Amino acid sequence: MSDLFAADLETRQSAARPLPDRLRPRGLDEIVGQDHLVGPGGPIRQMVDEGRLSSMILWGPPGCGKTTLARILSGHTDLQFEQLSAIFSGVKDLRAVFEAARVRRANGQGTVLFVDEIHRFNKSQQDAFLPVVEDGTIVLIGATTENPSFELxxxxxxxxxxxxxxxxxxxxxxxLLQRAEQETDRSLPVDDQARATLKAMADGDGRYVLSMAELLISQTGPLDTEAMLRLVQRRAPLYDKNDDAHFNLISALHKSVRGSDADAALYWLARMLAGGEQPEYIARRVVRMAVEDIGLADPQALPHCLAAWDAYERLGSPEGELALAQAVVYLATAPKSNAAYTAYAEARRTAAKTGSLMPPRHILNAPTELMKAQGYGSGYRYDHDTDEGFSGQDYFPEELPREQFYDPPERGFEREIRKRLHYWQKLREQAPS
Incomplete structure (x- = not known):
């Protein structure tokens, strides 16, 4: 085979490979978006500069370069690179890799094992890694899109x-788009707005943006946003009702409501609905926000949220989603108080500590003569018979000094409640013991 023919064959084989594969970084300097790890002073850069490689978990969203980074790291050592996917592998596959690594180690060579989607392994499968990682038989590089704290x-x-x-x-x-243009020696045939839309659609996924660039680069242009969207498939938002995004977004919605930021709250609500979250779940959480963060500062918050939930169940999507949006705006703009929430928590702690104390006898009914003889109901003052409608009696157990759990702030409707409590406390101090 002539050198000219071999070069031509290599060029044609390279061109046949997908663009994301052709542009896969071959060194740390080519990795984009991860300077905090591989840039100057980054921990992975330091590890490579020092000529060592230790076991690690790479946690990040799809298309951010986890697999590429693992391959590059293995290239900086003389270790054998092995790769498994936790989706398609089981204990039998792990044993085979571990046994080969032990043989390799006995012959003086180490092994780097890259495990994609490592969070897919169950507890016993994860336990299988412990001895071979601990004794250095393998250097483990695991990749996961899930929070390792919960999944590993x-x-x-x-x-x-x-x-x-x-x-x-x-x-x-x-x-990455500029690299695609250099690799293909063609400019992306889109206008500035369409180019910006393409990057927004990628949602941080480098593999996606390169795949879409490969699809577009052969088109004639320039294409505006509408024309581009007819050619490329809109990427679904990174959202799984069982993964981190589910908990992260509901947390963002809740805290935006608590922080009285109606605009941010609407944004996170829209993100959750666009990601396919069940509106009923959102409705339940909105009701929780009403009782946890608004409480009696606005007594209408809870019925408003329940009405929104009911409206959604009657209307369905998409019309019913407006009711949820209205409830979110109502909560975000309402006065805030967690006084009832914290009061109940404090009361629960006290109840757990005090056990089975009896109520004071004077507030117990006495349907039998024996109970009357025991003092049940003796000394009870009927509040409605007093001038103020308030007797000031003590309703705590006799063995438990009176405690204050509920301390409403000077906000919203609770300002009025606070006035009432101060007034009743004054009457209580004046009441006969």
Missing amino acids: NSALLSRTQVYVLQRLGDEALET
Whole structure:
């Protein structure tokens, strides 16, 4: 085979490979968007500069470069690189890799094992890594899109270092698009707005933006946003009702409501609905916000949220979603108080400590003569018979000094409640013992 023919064959084989594969970084300097790890002074950069490689977990969203980083790291050592996917592998596959690594180690060579989607392994499968990681038979590089704190065993986490990879920002995605244009020697046939839309659609996924660039780059242009969207498939938001995004977004919605930011609250509500979250779940959480963060500062908050929930069940999507949005705005703009929430928590703690104390006898009914003889109901003062409608009697157990759990703030309707409590306390101090 002539050198000219071989070069031509290599060029044609390279061109046949998908663009994301052709542009896969070959060194740390080519990785985009992860300077906090691989840039100057970054922990992974330091590890490579020092010529060492330790077991680690790479945590980040899809398309941020976890697999690429693992391959690059293995290339900086003389260790054998092995790769498994937790989706398609089981204990039998792990045993085979571990046994080969032991043989390799006996012959003086180490092994890097890259496990994609490592969070898919169950507890017993994760436990299988412990001895071979601990004794150095393998250097484990695990990749996960899920929070390792929740999905990986604490024993495995204690033997690895967790590095967090970030979703690719606009600057990193633009760098990838420019590399695509250089690789293909063609400009992306889209106008500035369509280019910005493409990067927004990528949602931080470098693999996606390169795949869409490969699809578009052969088109004639320039294409505006509408024309581009007819050619490329809109990427579904990164959202799974069972993963971190579910909990992160509901937390963001809740805290935006608590922080009285109606605009941010509407944004997170829209994100959750766009991601396919069950509106009934959101309705339940909105009701919780009403009782936890607004409480009696606005007594209408709870019925308003219940009405919104009822309206959604009657209307369904998408019309019923407006009722949820209205409830979110109402809560975000309402006066805030967690006084009832904290009062109940304090009362529960006191009840747990005091056990089965009896109520004071004077507030107990006495339907039998024996109970009357025991003092049940003796000395009870009927509040409605007093001039103020308030007797001031003590309703705590006789063995428990009176405590104050509920301390409403000077906000919203609770300002009026606070006045009442101060007034009643004054009457209580004046009442006969």
